[in-house]
Amino acid sequence: MKILMVEDDKTIASALEYTLQQDGYHTILCQDVARAKKVIDKQLGEIDLCLFDLSLPDGSGYELCELVKKRSDKPVIFLTAFDDEVNVVMGLDMGADDYIIKPFRIRELLSRIKSVLRRHQKQAQTKSNPVIMVENIQINTLEGKVFKNGEEVFVTALEYRLFLIFANHIGQVLTRSQLLERIWDVAGDFVNDNTLTVYIKRLREKLEDDPQRPSLIKTIRGMGYKVGD
Template sequence: MTKILLVEDDSAIIENLSAVLKAEGFWVQAEAGQKEALEALQKESFDLLLLDVSLQNGNGFTVCSAVKAESDTPVIFLTASGDEFSVVTGLDLGAEDYIRKPFRPRELISRIRSVLRRCGKTGAIVELGDLRVDTVRALVTKGGADCCLSALEYRLLLFFLNHRGMVLTRGQLLEEIWDAAGEFVNDNTLTVYIKRLREKIETDPQNPTIIRTVRGLGYKLE
């Protein structure tokens, strides 16, 4: 799974953007300051950095310089500083892209995937038996054949993948689907989506081994 370090000093942006990225299948760690970001980079390897310019106790330019001095990890600046000097400075430091706030989430996701492809960081593959999920290309195959998931079915599968091993209640799943659909989704509709998803990804949908039912609690992806 593609690992993203989000370095941003606005807690509201961290919360909202983290939710968007996780819903798209990315693993996200968020830090608010330059010091914390540099410490995170010492402990963990990431596939991509999303950096704001203005940070607590420092700035994104310093973080970008440190990253590029040690690795080829791609960097995207995400900031309200849209002046020419900031843009040129970020790109001169080796950043792959520069996105100004406010931004459209779908455009951001598209540009993240474009940078990952360009930099050869597309190994975001999750395998569950003969089920293969490529979270960068949004492609799900079983035994080599395309599962042809709908947008909501894919969103539901990603939600399970991002909470692997955890029991998810029907209420949590309903909230996720409701947010994706942009309209009210009832309990019966959730049952239909789970059934359709299992029919496409399970070898035996009547005896599921990927998305299991936890009686009285909800569902769990093993």
């Protein structure tokens, strides 16, 4: 596994590089946006995961994340000193897969990296499989049908598309902006923020065992929603 690290603090970068290499990862270390862009241009296909500091001397990790996500679905984790929901949500909206607040424990970061890589591998397998299982819910993508405990559940076309987005991003927090953007792209219908709330409510009523205490489609306060993990 090869990881692209972009971190301008030499002490942090050195410690991260050593730990990741000891854990069996190959690393490419850059200390600014300019160098990272050159690596992305030439070696993105070889990279398995990107680890971007948000604050860099000649730009930001947001810029690099946007570049990576335009060209591939490689997972991105942000390192941020800003313990602030606005910064976190902005990163997630750009397609980041996870974030970790500085200062952090090295072992915690390693755990996050492994979790994101596992999730990414599962998503790749899911996309190639016509039947997707999410707990006791089954989605047959060839027939466009949803089943709960083996019984078919009637869902509208937009409800189906919304749940399929969740199923293809198991364990990942999806912000409302991300969901609205993806539903618009897929459905071509006008969906606003209030309509999204209604559709999530309807999905919970149809798929949750207890819609008042949802355990399938979880609300992540101040950030968005998550299914699984």
